[in-house]
Amino acid sequence: MTGLSSKPVVDGTPRPHSLGTWTATLLVFGSSAAVLVVEIVALRLLAPYLGLTLETSTLVIGIALTAIAAGSWLGGRIADQVDPSRLIGPALGLSGAVVALTPAVLRSTAEWAPELLLLIASLTILLPGALLAAVTPIVTKLRLTSLAETGTVVGRLSGVGTFGAIVGTILTGFVLISRLPVSAILLGLGTLLVAGSALVELRTRKWRGTATLTLVVVGAGLATTVAPGACDTETRYHCARVVADPDRSTGRTLVLDGVRHSYVDTDDPTYLEFAYVRAIAAVVDSAFPSGEPLSAHHVGGGGLTFPRYLAATRPGTRSLVSEIDSGVVHIDHSRLGLSPRSGIDVRVEDGRLGLRRLDDAGHDLVVGDAFGGVSVPWHLTTVEAMADVRRVLDDDGLYVANLIDHGNLAFARAEVATLGAVFEHVALLGEPADIGLDPTATSKGGNFVVLASDRPVDLRATQEALDARETGWKIATGADLTSWIGDARRLTDDYAPVDQLLQPYSPRSTR
Structure with missing residues (x-):
């Protein structure tokens, strides 16, 4: 029929x-x-x-x-x-x-x-x-x-x-x-x-x-x-736009799903617009001798602002980037001026899987800057993921990560507690009110930078570098950081409610 x-x-x-x-x-x-x-x-x-x-x-x-x-x-x-x-x-x-x-x-x-x-x-x-x-x-x-x-x-x-x-x-x-x-x-x-x-x-x-x-x-x-x-472009994962800076002719902002993910000056890679990127640069520049080339792995790429900075300020640096979105990588080349001769190797892959492919003790630096919207993908936040980061770093290696949180900062506290379970030395950088160093001010939340290592980092030199870059940020460590973390629970592959812990201020905020 x-x-x-x-x-x-x-x-x-x-x-x-x-x-x-x-x-x-x-x-x-x-x-x-x-x-x-x-x-x-x-x-x-x-x-x-x-x-x-x-x-x-x-x-x-x-x-x-x-x-x-x-x-x-x-x-x-x-x-x-x-x-x-x-x-x-x-x-x-x-x-x-x-x-x-x-x-x-x-x-x-x-x-x-x-x-x-x-x-x-x-x-x-x-x-x-x-x-x-x-x-x-x-x-x-x-x-x-x-x-x-x-x-x-x-x-x-x-x-x-x-x-x-x-x-x-x-x-x-x-x-x-x-x-x-x-x-x-x-x-x-x-x-x-x-x-x-x-x-x-x-x-x-x-x-x-x-x-x-x-x-x-x-x-x-x-x-x-x-x-x-x-959108200018719809990639596999994002609605992507590139917005020109009206005040800087070579400045470009990569906007993914309404969030400003990266700012790139196509002619001057040493120009860092976002405060958190300047903070990461302050940490790295104070932790390693000036101009020394590094072996760096970047979990998350976006506009590749920091890999470009390392290539410009530390000639000979080898930067390997795990970026899950091939469409974003295409934008880096076609709209944001990434040169094939930049020394930056970008692999289209998940960040956690990318870490697993790396050799033990082969890197001076790992930078965590992967986001889905304003949230770090949960599988990149756990004790097991951080153990993989620690594995690929050499004895003097440094892990630096960008975090975003608001409200009671439950996710940021849990992530710092997680890093403390893996690394011997952990410090948190941010606005004084947000990291518990100014009890008279109200915490607003936003970007934080956390650094972790098995060797002590010269925090005085790091603070001087933060001040020189006019971030207004301070560093919490030791008893201050322990008090700030409070009773936050460590994140594991078996327990990582990142989306529930995270309290975003706005999906259009700046990473």
Whole structure:
């Protein structure tokens, strides 16, 4: 049986229409795949405004599951009360229109009414998700021609729907996002859903809304081109922009998901705009003889500001960088002036896996500056990860890392406690109020730099270097640092709730 046929019988009761096997399979497979496409792409759309954290992912997954549950339940109930053949076209068409409108609506809301973003985001996932989830029970109703085959029909279509969800997940994560902007993915999906609605309408002639929805999709495409918040480039992991500095002709800021990740002066790599980078430079310059080449490994690359600084100030330095996002590496070369002759070797790899590939005791310096949004990926924060850092450092080696935290600084305290479990000497650099050295001032949080080593570091020279670079930062160590850490629990591979500990001030803050 193919297509739509008339007058099937369920225990002798005539029914107006039924679906052929292949038509039913295609509808269930496609609608289930579409739900997962919407879910995954929604995470990418929200990341510039809410951050790409465990909480954001959990929220989106929860909303998507709610939509699937509600759509399945309501779709089944309505299919028992209304001719099911009249429901498929509207479900596909309306969901397609909402999906196509989602990029423009979400980005406009985030810019002009951010207090409504969670509500609007929820609706843009709930509505199409529920409509698409309703397709399976509707199709199941149309396929049931006899109670004797109920188990077979329900089981087959349930399996097809699950397989469609798997294909939608894999296709989006491994193919679509790496090749297409998220707005193009959603516009294309919306177009396919409305086209599917039109094909169903041609067969059933029960609904006449496809023309209107086609106009909505066209309008959504036009709206997306003028909506705020567009990216210069959508990489595998980020919405990326390069912003020129109006006060410095060669200055460029790399913005990833709305966060200023790196500042690069393409003509002068010794110019360091961000305070935390100047602090890292102060630590390294005071810990090693001036001009001495180093063997350095960088966990996280971004705009490669500090590797460029080392190449300029310490000729002969070998810098190996683990940067997970190939799109960011491409921007470094195409937009931020990275020369192939810079002496900087960038590997597209996860930072933890990159550490594992390094030889023991082969580096003078390891720099930790990897972020997803404003959060250090949890697997780079643990005792086990720090033990790997310690393994690749020589006896006089130094680990320096950039951290961000706000509020009660629970994550920063836990990370410093973790480093204390691995290294003999640990110190924390930051604003005096933030690191407990000025009890009369209120802590605001922000960037911190933590240094760790098995050899003592000349902290007086480090403080002089911080002052020379006009950071305004101080150094906490010893009893002051112990008091600041308090009862913070060490992070391990078995326990590292980084997203819950972290209290970001704003997803648009400066790394």
